[in-house]
Amino acid sequence: MNRLSKLCGHLIAIRHGFYRVPASVSAGAKARSTGDRLRTFLRSKYEGQSLVEFAMALPITMMVFTGIFAVAIAISNDVALNVAVEAGARYMATEGKATGTNMATLADPCQSIFSQMVASSTTLNPANITVTYTLNGSTIGPYTGTAANTCSSQSTAFSEGGNLTLVATYPCTIGMYGFNFSGCQITAAASQFIYTS
Helix, strand or coil: CHHHHHHHHHHHHHHHHHHCCCCCCCCCCCCCCHHHHHHHHHHCHHHHHHHHHHHHHHHHHHHHHHHHHHHHHHHHHHHHHHHHHHHHHHHHHHHHHHCCCCCCCCCCHHHHHHHHHHHHCCCCCHHHCEEEEEECCEEEEEEECCCCCCCHHHHHHHHCCEEEEEEEEEECCEEECCEEECCCEEEEEEEEEECCC
16 A cells, blocks of 8 residues: 555656646747747846856966967977077088099188078068178178178189178067067077188
8 A cells, every 4th residue: 555655646746747837838938039049048046146256267278378379389480490590501612522632612602502592481570580600700790681781892702601690680589469578589690611721
């Protein structure tokens, strides 16, 4: 008997759950507008708290990610400038070896070096690269951009060989949301010996 009464109780509960009509489908229910749903969502204790926390955390998270990307671009430019300077210095050493006992006189050594630098790094803007050439202790430059990198009057000095040092600088502007930290500059240097024999 006890079991039968328990079973009947379960069946009654299942029947009530099955026949219960949801409030939204009942005849007297009114359709909720988007504004009503939003107000209910914001008045709810837990959902509103989550929304406020998200709104506070999002700008900070975006600033962190943007800062990481800006620093990554500066590091990428630093690597590219180092590769370019190495390519320019290596070009002069190779040019000296390739011609046998004496290096061929280049019409414009600085232009030749700068062309090799630009060709080896396509991510850098050539107009912003500043190069200083030091050959056997004598400084030539600094020259900025493709048009300025010319030293045809020094072709004889380059053809005699010796120690060549290239120092290149490139501006790195790190900025986030309208705040630019200008004045940052990337510097790369490379030295090679120009062989003449």
